[in-house]
Amino acid sequence: MKTNMTYVAMAASILALGSATAVTAEECSQRGALDTLYCDANGDLVADTPTDPAKLNDPNTLVFAYTPVEDPAVYADIWEPFIQHLENVTGKDVQFFAVQSNSAEVEAMRSGRLHIAGFSTGPTPFAVNLAGAVPFAIMGADDGGFGYRLQVFTQADSDIQTVADLAGKRVAHTSPTSNSGNQAPRALFPGLGVTPDVDYEVTYSGSHDQSMLGVVAGDYDAAPVASEVVDRMAERGLYDTADVRKIWESDPFPTTSFTVAHDLDPALVAKIHEAFFGFDFAGTTLGDEFDGVSKFIPITYQDQWAVIREIQASNGVQYTPQGLADN
Structure with a gap:
């Protein structure tokens, strides 16, 4: 091979x-x-x-x-x-x-x-x-069964409790073509009280891994990510689950x-x-x-x-x- x-x-x-x-x-x-x-x-x-x-x-x-x-x-x-x-x-x-x-x-x-x-x-x-x-x-x-969910994470000690609380914050999206990292948030978040690029500035991290690690490091206040990616990262010890908190998740994609x-x-x-x-x-x-x-x-x-x-x-x-x- x-x-x-x-x-x-x-x-x-x-x-x-x-x-x-x-x-x-x-x-x-x-x-x-x-x-x-x-x-x-x-x-x-x-x-x-x-x-x-x-x-x-x-x-x-x-x-x-x-x-x-x-x-x-x-x-x-x-x-x-x-x-x-x-x-x-x-x-x-x-x-x-x-x-x-x-x-x-x-x-x-x-x-x-x-x-x-x-x-x-x-x-x-x-x-x-x-x-x-x-x-x-x-x-x-x-x-x-199959599928994953769009999940939104912030720091464990953050004052962010809901998606609407993302207003005015630093939020990492992954890349423009990503479903859970960008497209789904843009389609779903307005119904939850916040519109990307209007209520908060979108910063593209490049990947779900980088978004999650950026939240852990405090580079971003929050990030929408794919559940399957962050689960695998946690299993491999790439971040401590105690350092972050999930505030919302979607139905499966x-x-x-x-x-x-x-x-x-x-x-x-x-x-x-x-x-x-x-x-x-x-x-x-x-x-x-x-x-x-x-x-x-x-x-x-x-x-x-x-x-x-x-x-x-x-x-x-x-x-x-x-x-x-x-x-």
């Missing part, structure tokens, strides 16, 4: 975006919000598989990426048992790509250099519409979507699905890292991401290359 992809390769994947966008789009009867590179004739909101066999991709080496995290090297090790399982089932070499940002991950799949990827909740619609990503799985429990590039050969996609849905988390580093997760559960972008699309629509999000660049 190859466990790293160099920054040179990452730069190449981004440069390849220019050639990808130059491709003449096929005539298409329906594409919805998809970029002109893709078509959605069946109306399921994701890019169709090419009908021309010559346009199907069956690479010798599959490139896999997980969402941007604080320490990519740690996650390369955590994902190693699954990568080995994926190699065994598909018969392909698999390379772990340690992405540095949501934009770089989307651009890498759009350029054809990334074949399988886990996209965070908020960036998933950008990956679907700009990169032809096709979500098919999500981590879940034995009972089929879907977690990271696991996707394939739309142009992979259907026979290969079937093998990838087999690898995901046949993987046993028990006793692996992946199972240890994601507490309460025991399997991958089948999902669709059309159904499970409906609430996310609604939140992003309320915030005026546009799934365009410029929208991705701005985020």
Whole structure:
């Protein structure tokens, strides 16, 4: 297994975006919000598989990426048992790509250099519409349950008791495309008595990890973060739970979507699905890292991401290359 992809390769994947966008789009009867590179004739909101066999991709080496995290090297090790399982089932070499940002991950799949990827909740619609990503799985429990919550944390001794108390405070959001770290707060907080960028100044920290650590250090008065991230941070001893206090949490949202590039050969996609849905988390580093997760559960972008699309629509999000660049 190859466990790293160099920054040179990452730069190449981004440069390849220019050639990808130059491709003449096929005539298409329906594409919805998809970029002109893709078509959605069946109306399921994701890019169709090419009908021309010559346009199907069956690479010798599959490139896999997980969402941007604080320490990519740690996650390369955590994902190693699954990568080995994926190699065994598909018969392909698999390379772990340690992405540095949501934009770089989307651009890498759009350029054809990334074949399988886990996209965070908020960036998933950008990956679907700009990169032809096709979500098919999500981590879940034995009972089929899945999801995470937007949680708002402040210091344990803070005078902040409710979301409305964020007015006039220093509040860290993660990044513009993040669901729980930005989009959901902008959609939900006005109904709770405070409007981001109006009642408090938004400071982008870059990640949920940095937001939480910033609250602990007192750099921010509070931060909206994803429950699954802060739970894993606490389990790894990255902060003391006694130093912070949760003041609010949302109903559950879907977690990271696991996707394939739309142009992979259907026979290969079937093998990838087999690898995901046949993987046993028990006793692996992946199972240890994601507490309460025991399997991958089948999902669709059309159904499970409906609430996310609604939140992003309320915030005026546009799934365009410029929208991705701005985020």
